[in-house]
Amino acid sequence: MNGKESGMKSAASGKAVKIVKCPYCGASFEEGLLRCPYCGSVDDHQDETEFLEDLDEIRDKLEDLPEETIRQTNRMQRKEAVQDMGRILKRIGIVAVIVLFIIGLGLFFDRVVEGNSPARRDQENRERYLWLQEHIPLLDEMYEKGDYEGLLEAYQSGDGAWYYEWEHYSLLEGLRLLGRVREMDIPILEESEKTFGADSRQAAEDRSVLLADELEILYFDKQARNKEDAETIRELSADVREDLEARFALTDEELEYFRKKMTENYGYISIRECREFLDKR
Numbered sequence: 704m705n706g707k708e709s710g711m712k713s714a715a716s717g718k719a720v721k722i723v724k725c726p727y728c729g730a731s732f733e734e735g736l737l738r739c740p741y742c743g744s745v746d747d748h749q750d751e752t753e754f755l756e757d758l759d760e761i762r763d764k765l766e767d768l769p770e771e772t773i774r775q776t777n778r779m780q781r782k783e784a785v786q787d788m789g790r791i792l793k794r795i796g797i798v799a800v801i802v803l804f805i806i807g808l809g810l811f812f813d814r815v816v817e818g819n820s821p822a823r824r825d826q827e828n829r830e831r832y833l834w835l836q837e838h839i840p841l842l843d844e845m846y847e848k849g850d851y852e853g854l855l856e857a858y859q860s861g862d863g864a865w866y867y868e869w870e871h872y873s874l875l876e877g878l879r880l881l882g883r884v885r886e887m888d889i890p891i892l893e894e895s896e897k898t899f900g901a902d903s904r905q906a907a908e909d910r911s912v913l914l915a916d917e918l919e920i921l922y923f924d925k926q927a928r929n930k931e932d933a934e935t936i937r938e939l940s941a942d943v944r945e946d947l948e949a950r951f952a953l954t955d956e957e958l959e960y961f962r963k964k965m966t967e968n969y970g971y972i973s974i975r976e977c978r979e980f981l982d983k984r
Contacts, residue, residue, distance in 0.1 A: 834865050842869050873928040877936035884943050888913040911978040917947040918961050918972055926970025
């Protein structure tokens with residue numbers, strides 16, 4: 704066989720078949736096979752030719768379609784495109800409504816529930832201004848006189864929320880802490896030890912509360928706004944610091960441990976930390 708293709712008759716059917724030659728190994732085989740049965744290679748040229756023939760066949764069929772059928776097909780495609788666009792716009796609209804609802808709910812919560820409307824803020828600013836004008840001079844006067852009982856009484860009266868605006872606000876916090884230790888922590892612990900026993904769980908809990916408060920007084924300089932407030936609390940808390948030393952007898956290493964803790968926590972220490980410390984002693 705001298706060419707790539709030649710004609711032969713099938714022994715089974717007697718029909719003429721086309722024989723092709725593999726461009727890679729030279730073997731001859733019947734046309735129509737995807738791969739050479741001898742070397743397994745694919746005739747890319749043959750595949751390309753068959754693909755182009757299929758395209759020509761499809762184009763011929765399309766040309767034979769009536770124009771009305773083509774128009775109907777185009778109309779259906781446009782209709783489907785419009786429907787798809789409508790669904791997309793509907794979803795966008797739903798999302799937009801949800802977003803607007805959330806924004807509106809946030810504004811309502813901020814202005815109505817939290818009372819942060821412009822009118823409400825203006826009213827609070829006026830109230831704050833009038834309160835400061837009335838109370839700050841009185842606080843300054845008691846501070847100059849050393850009337851710490853009067854300062855604590857005014858602070859605990861609850862007649863305003865702007866005490867933190869006063870330059871000696873930390874002093875008020877220190878005075879309240881001293882009062883809590885003297886009037887509550889120590890009496891409650893002594894009552895627990897008397898009623899339930901010094902080794903009882905209730906006494907251990909009350910002891911942890913007392914230790915936490917007395918340590919805050921000892922290291923009050925860590926939370927005081929200024930040195931004057933820290934020094935005043937130190938002068939007023941001699942009895943509390945003596946109770947801390949006598950009751951807990953902390954070593955220098957333990958005092959340094961709590962100093963670091965107070966520094967890390969801006970002058971505060973938790974009751975849990977004190978409870979864990981006492982349990983390990």
